[in-house]
Amino acid sequence: xxxxxxxxxxxxxxEMARRRETERAMRRTALEFGYGEVQxxxxxxxxxxxxxxxxxxxxxxxxxxxxxxxxxxxRPELTAAVMRLYSTSLTHAPKPVxxxxxxxxxxxxxxxxxxxREFFQFGAELIGTPQPEGDAEIIALAVRSxxxxxxxxxxxxxxxxxxxxxxxxxxGVPAEMAAKAFPLIDKGDIEGLRGLLMDxxxxxxxxxxxxxxxxTGDIAVVxxxxxxxxxxxxVTEALERLKAALEQLDAYEGIGYEVDLGIARGLDYYMGxxxxxxxxxxxxxxxxxxxxAYELGQLFGLDNVPATGFAIGLxxxxxxxxxxxxxxxxxxxxxxxxxxxDGEVMHLAxxxxxxxxxxxxxxxxxxxxxxTGKALKGADARLFRWAIIIGSDEVxxxxxAVKDLxxxxxxxxxxxxxxxxxx
RNA sequence: GCCGGGGUGGGGUAGCUUGGUCAUCCUAAGGGACUGUGGAUCCCUCGACCCGGGUUCAAAUCCCGGUCCCGGCCCCA
Numbered sequence: 001x002x003x004x005x006x007x008x009x010x011x012x013x014x015e016m017a018r019r020r021e022t023e024r025a026m027r028r029t030a031l032e033f034g035y036g037e038v039q040x041x042x043x044x045x046x047x048x049x050x051x052x053x054x055x056x057x058x059x060x061x062x063x064x065x066x067x068x069x070x071x072x073x074x075r076p077e078l079t080a081a082v083m084r085l086y087s088t089s090l091t092h093a094p095k096p097v098x099x100x101x102x103x104x105x106x107x108x109x110x111x112x113x114x115x116x117r118e119f120f121q122f123g124a125e126l127i128g129t130p131q132p133e134g135d136a137e138i139i140a141l142a143v144r145s146x147x148x149x150x151x152x153x154x155x156x157x158x159x160x161x162x163x164x165x166x167x168x169x170x171x172g173v174p175a176e177m178a179a180k181a182f183p184l185i186d187k188g189d190i191e192g193l194r195g196l197l198m199d200x201x202x203x204x205x206x207x208x209x210x211x212x213x214x215x216t217g218d219i220a221v222v223x224x225x226x227x228x229x230x231x232x233x234x235v236t237e238a239l240e241r242l243k244a245a246l247e248q249l250d251a252y253e254g255i256g257y258e259v260d261l262g263i264a265r266g267l268d269y270y271m272g273x274x275x276x277x278x279x280x281x282x283x284x285x286x287x288x289x290x291x292x293a294y295e296l297g298q299l300f301g302l303d304n305v306p307a308t309g310f311a312i313g314l315x316x317x318x319x320x321x322x323x324x325x326x327x328x329x330x331x332x333x334x335x336x337x338x339x340x341x342d343g344e345v346m347h348l349a350x351x352x353x354x355x356x357x358x359x360x361x362x363x364x365x366x367x368x369x370x371x372t373g374k375a376l377k378g379a380d381a382r383l384f385r386w387a388i389i390i391g392s393d394e395v396x397x398x399x400x401a402v403k404d405l406x407x408x409x410x411x412x413x414x415x416x417x418x419x420x421x422x423x
Numbered sequence: 424g425c426c427g428g429g430g431u432g433g434g435g436u437a438g439c440u441u442g443g444u445c446a447u448c449c450u451a452a453g454g455g456a457c458u459g460u461g462g463a464u465c466c467c468u469c470g471a472c473c474c475g476g477g478u479u480c481a482a483a484u485c486c487c488g489g490u491c492c493c494g495g496c497c498c499c500a
Contacts, residue, residue, distance in 0.1 A: 003473085003490075003491060004491085006490085006491065006492095059424095060498075060499085076499095076500095077500080105500085107498095107499075107500090109497095109498070109499075110424075110425095110496095110497085110498090111491095111492085111493095112493080112494080112495085113493075113494080114500090115499080115500080119500070121500065123500095183498085276500095283494080283495095284494080284495065284496090285499090285500085287499085287500065288500080289500075290499085290500060310500095311500055312500075313500040314500095315500090316500075337459095337460090339459055339460095340459090368453090370454095371457075371458080371459085371460095372457095372459050372460050372461090373457060373459090373460065373461075374454090374457095374461095375460085375461090376460055376461040376462090377461050377462070378461085379461070380461045380462050381461085381462075387460085387461080389459075389460070391459060392459095393459080401459095401460090403460075403461085405461070405462095408461085410460080
């Protein structure tokens with residue numbers, strides 16, 4: 001038997017309905033915030049991703065050569081393509097530019113729960129404003145979108161990689177070593193961090209760094225850090241920016257967050273305020289969203305294009321939604337049951353089905369030529385709300401029999417009256 | 424890429440340690456008892472040992488390889 005490729009999934013109607021509902025909620029949220037949807041190719045020139053993330057990215061993505069000998073790759077993320085889109089088509093659009101996107105992405109990694117080789121993301125980018133209001137808006141949009149999908153108990157952590165980078169630089173950590181330190185910090189591996197910095201950095205500096213990256217709390221810890229790190233103006237400048245963004249974020253009702261100065265994010269194009277959203281029910285792959293301010297304009301020959309954005313893992317959101325929602329079965333829709341296959345009966349049945357559909361009622365036509373008993377039993381099991389029964393009697397009267405499967409009541413109505421059912 | 428656990432009809436499972444009856448049961452699906460009225464009951468039908476080697480008289484069961492899924496690393500969303 002032919003199996004699906006590793007890390008891919010089929011989505012059955014019930015799952016697809018749930019996923020579409022999530023997408024609909026997020027799309028609506030983004031539109032309400034004034035963001036416009038964009039779509040870019042599913043595959044791009046490999047160089048685009050290499051330019052953004054470095055040569056090592058090739059190990060993690062689906063790379064292939066097309067018949068013209070071009071090296072192409074299935075997109076592993078969308079930020080690079082959006083910046084290209086911006087640089088080619090939106091540089092002269094009114095600022096800021098607000099765009100969002102939704103679709104499939106691909107990574108060659110070991111699949112796990114909430115982690116697939118073909119996965120789906122919803123993301124947004126705010127391009128053109130250097131102000132903290134922008135940072136706050138992007139965080140708010142991310143949280144509002146996830147909440148709109150029905151998730152609760154989100155854990156939002158906000159930090160600033162620019163401040164972290166400046167601190168390491170100010171304490172004499174070489175850039176090369178800082179690059180190795182970032183993943184350790186992001187993971188919270190203090191032991192590993194200490195081992196890395198041991199013989200290159202003074203002990204007091206290591207203590208300072210450990211203390212800094214372990215700092216969590218409310219906005220007061222940012223103020224505290226600003227006060228205690230006054231001798232590093234580059235660091236405090238970045239922290240002032242974080243503080244301003246948080247103050248702005250506080251204006252959004254009900255968005256709780258925790259400051260976490262140890263957020264490093266894996267990718268080195270992040271420059272400013274960064275944030276992550278976790279949901280504990282997901283186990284090892286608990287992060288549902290990541291984002292922050294970045295600088296990618298130079299890849300496309302543009303200087304100083306401030307941008308901030310996020311990506312939400314829709315597969316993880318869907319897992320969370322399916323775990324928490326347990327709506328009871330709802331009767332809805334109609335099944336039209338022709339009693340015999342006489343031409344007039346069949347025609348009236350189709351006409352009834354069409355009338356119901358035109359008034360927005362999900363309507364199926366019984367096409368198995370089943371007996372009434374079986375048909376009604378099936379209609380009940382499949383949770384239809386109405387059965388429309390049509391035989392020669394109905395044809396003779398020019399009406400159809402409508403049975404409410406909830407109450408068991410049945411009455412004869414004309415096709416015109418059928419449309420009132422949906423109310 | 425690494426470590427560990429798994430894979431039996433569409434879904435859920437018994438059997439596997441101690442190889443050997445037509446591979447168990449539930450459910451779903453199709454049909455019938457019921458030729459114009461549902462949730463019940465009964466009957467029938469359909470349908471599986473992940474793939475490939477090996478050991479053996481005999482493999483779902485033991486061994487090896489592969490593959491896919493799950494949990495944890497790595498990495499990341």
